[in-house]
Amino acid sequence: MAERPDPVGCREQDLGLFEITHRDGSARIGRLHTKHGVITTPMLLPVINPNLRTIEPREMWESYGIEALITNSYVIWKHEDLRKEALSNGIHSLLDFPGTVVTDSGTFQSYVYGDVEVGPQEIVSFQRDMGVDIGTMLDEFGRPDMTREELEGAVEVTAERSEPALEEAGGDLLLNGPIQGGTHPDLRAHASSLMGDALSGEQGFCVHPIGGIVPLMEQQRYKELFEILLASKASLPPGRPVHLFGCGHPILFPMAIALGVDLFDSAAYAIFARDDRLLTPNGTVKLDNLNEWPFHSNALFGTTPGQLRSMDLDVRSEILARHNLEITQAELARCREAIRTGKIWELAEQRSHSSPYLREAFLWVQEQLDNPDHGPVGDSILRLIASTDPLRGGGEALGEDIEYRPHILHIQALLATRWRVPGSWWDSTTGPPKRVVIIQRASPPWRTTSLRTAIWHLVEEPMSVVLINTPIGLIPFPLEDVSPWCHLTGPGGMWELPSDDGEISELLHDLGLSGTTVVRVNPDEEVEIDHSLERKVREWLDRCSIVDKLSLFCAIHPLDGCKLTDGMRTRKSRTDRIVNVYSGDSHVLSPRLTDGGLSLATEGAHSTNNMNSTPAPRFGSPEPEEEFPGIPRVCIHDDAVPFVGKGRNVMHGYILGADSHLIPGQPCLVVDSGGRLIAHGTPITTHFEMASLRKGVAVRVREGVAN
Numbered sequence: 001m002a003e004r005p006d007p008v009g010c011r012e013q014d015l016g017l018f019e020i021t022h023r024d025g026s027a028r029i030g031r032l033h034t035k036h037g038v039i040t041t042p043m044l045l046p047v048i049n050p051n052l053r054t055i056e057p058r059e060m061w062e063s064y065g066i067e068a069l070i071t072n073s074y075v076i077w078k079h080e081d082l083r084k085e086a087l088s089n090g091i092h093s094l095l096d097f098p099g100t101v102v103t104d105s106g107t108f109q110s111y112v113y114g115d116v117e118v119g120p121q122e123i124v125s126f127q128r129d130m131g132v133d134i135g136t137m138l139d140e141f142g143r144p145d146m147t148r149e150e151l152e153g154a155v156e157v158t159a160e161r162s163e164p165a166l167e168e169a170g171g172d173l174l175l176n177g178p179i180q181g182g183t184h185p186d187l188r189a190h191a192s193s194l195m196g197d198a199l200s201g202e203q204g205f206c207v208h209p210i211g212g213i214v215p216l217m218e219q220q221r222y223k224e225l226f227e228i229l230l231a232s233k234a235s236l237p238p239g240r241p242v243h244l245f246g247c248g249h250p251i252l253f254p255m256a257i258a259l260g261v262d263l264f265d266s267a268a269y270a271i272f273a274r275d276d277r278l279l280t281p282n283g284t285v286k287l288d289n290l291n292e293w294p295f296h297s298n299a300l301f302g303t304t305p306g307q308l309r310s311m312d313l314d315v316r317s318e319i320l321a322r323h324n325l326e327i328t329q330a331e332l333a334r335c336r337e338a339i340r341t342g343k344i345w346e347l348a349e350q351r352s353h354s355s356p357y358l359r360e361a362f363l364w365v366q367e368q369l370d371n372p373d374h375g376p377v378g379d380s381i382l383r384l385i386a387s388t389d390p391l392r393g394g395g396e397a398l399g400e401d402i403e404y405r406p407h408i409l410h411i412q413a414l415l416a417t418r419w420r421v422p423g424s425w426w427d428s429t430t431g432p433p434k435r436v437v438i439i440q441r442a443s444p445p446w447r448t449t450s451l452r453t454a455i456w457h458l459v460e461e462p463m464s465v466v467l468i469n470t471p472i473g474l475i476p477f478p479l480e481d482v483s484p485w486c487h488l489t490g491p492g493g494m495w496e497l498p499s500d501d502g503e504i505s506e507l508l509h510d511l512g513l514s515g516t517t518v519v520r521v522n523p524d525e526e527v528e529i530d531h532s533l534e535r536k537v538r539e540w541l542d543r544c545s546i547v548d549k550l551s552l553f554c555a556i557h558p559l560d561g562c563k564l565t566d567g568m569r570t571r572k573s574r575t576d577r578i579v580n581v582y583s584g585d586s587h588v589l590s591p592r593l594t595d596g597g598l599s600l601a602t603e604g605a606h607s608t609n610n611m612n613s614t615p616a617p618r619f620g621s622p623e624p625e626e627e628f629p630g631i632p633r634v635c636i637h638d639d640a641v642p643f644v645g646k647g648r649n650v651m652h653g654y655i656l657g658a659d660s661h662l663i664p665g666q667p668c669l670v671v672d673s674g675g676r677l678i679a680h681g682t683p684i685t686t687h688f689e690m691a692s693l694r695k696g697v698a699v700r701v702r703e704g705v706a707n
Helices: 057-064 073-078 080-089 091-095 107-113 120-129 148-169 185-197 214-218 222-233 250-258 268-274 305-309 313-340 344-352 356-370 376-386 406-418 451-460 501-510 531-554 558-564 602-610 638-644 687-692
Strands: 018-024 027-034 037-041 043-048 068-072 100-104 134-136 174-176 208-210 242-244 263-266 277-280 283-286 435-439 464-470 473-476 517-521 568-572 578-583 586-591 598-600 633-636 655-658 668-671 677-683 697-704
Touching (some): 018 313, 027 313, 057 313, 068 091, 073 080, 073 120, 080 091, 080 120, 148 174, 148 185, 185 208, 185 376, 214 222, 250 344, 268 277, 268 313, 277 313, 356 376, 356 406, 376 406, 406 531, 451 464, 451 517, 451 531, 473 501, 531 558, 531 578, 578 602, 602 677, 633 638, 638 677, 668 697
Parallel strands (some): 043 068, 134 174, 242 263, 435 464, 435 517, 633 668
Antiparallel strands (some): 578 586, 586 598, 633 655
């Protein structure tokens, strides 16, 4: 194996900055810039005991792809020889590790032993002087069994120490700002606000670890763990990574990452190995119980459980530690890939069945998604849903938890709030619908299985709303190609319409169709339809499709959508799907064939921007409360206008404001301070993150509109 080269430190101006490259709801892949390289999150910081190295840090770097690790500065400070070497040669030399080194401050030792001998500022200066990349202030550990009053005291003491710690760290040492507060959501949110706002000059904390959670994990109190996480996230700056302090078991990674964790740390890979326990993504396995390996790793290749049991304890522990670290790294890679493909929530669903305690916690999170409360947990849940791209390319398997997946909840919420009954029907009549036609027992693609049925019933009664039954609700026929509805996979019976009239009435109520006569039909492609009428109805359905999608995904009022599509012409593919939409001679937009969404063309961007008469958005300015505020806009600094106008991406740090209804993955406009269109594209981050981040791409520009 070729030797892995040492990392290159970040640029001085990027030190401590965090950027987001991919996201799936609250889950995100990021890059944190340090003096000893740029680390990719979500990631694990393996805990290194400088007195007992089961796996050498250099081997972690070269063989396991570990970009950063964590060790305890208090342990080094207490050991005279280690302290002298660290101060003389630096922490990287002491550990023989070229990557990013993070240190803890002794807070956990105060939890275990009751006290530490070092002062808050002294331990920070020690971390700075031995060349640590990211240090940790000495916070006050808040045990779950402490009284409310004691926990409030721990939060206040930690907050009081924050600014002196930041001042001591100076510009060379990045610093962790831990969040305490026990199991009280409001106290965690308060602590997050205090620590997120702490400054020394312009220097704030780089990372926010959620502290005081080890006792909860030891007792498998995962519901409280995730409640703490959600409450803390509500008040933390969205531009900083979140670290789940002391969490390192792979079983917890998918759910924690789905809720917004960026960093983990643990010595579990070594501790479990010394107890003959093997980590797996689905739990822990005792070596004594194995006859064959039910899983594979490079560390175990070529040996059997019996052979391993016969080995010396130290040799056995080293092999098991390598296996545990390998499995940990593999699960994190699996999570990052799930973020890239929009599958992190499904992975969390799968892992939730591995433990009754984890399943209990997962079901509790589902309850919050279904009915968010009005506290900090509810705030985080609503942000999670709103930041999730509602569309998905590719297939999606039907499962018992599907209705609670954030992107499903998001698209159903958009349908309930933004979809409207057509303002006029295909025969130019107007008025409320006379009936609802529900096509049942039909599987996608519906333009193949059910289009003629829909057209026949519209010819029979033009003032009909045609809906398609799906396992996750009723959808208007013009949205027949929108994923995830059209890409669900499962047994054929899943397309049956519920027989419960009450359930159907509830579904119709969500669409504003209560009290309308309902007709249930099965698909029938053998119906006879006059050709001229068929063509006229099809053109009307095509236009409805574009108007409905503009309403749902771009927040454009249906009346404005009708104006944009007045005199609409289309170009279609060989499979009879719309490829381009023209208004007159101008190409205004293109439906996305992968997920049923829309991509604007430059003329469409100009037209939709002209429909919005409100001032360009600015962070901190109030926004008008409207159901259809128009396609979201991102307002950039004038300095960035020449570059973005030529098609370059919008970068964080050059944004003056962004509309709050902006959805990552869906179209947006880029405007200057006067509201003039500069470009259009797809946002990567939320408007909250755009207000906080200073590094990385904010909007992937599709086209610039420079003159």
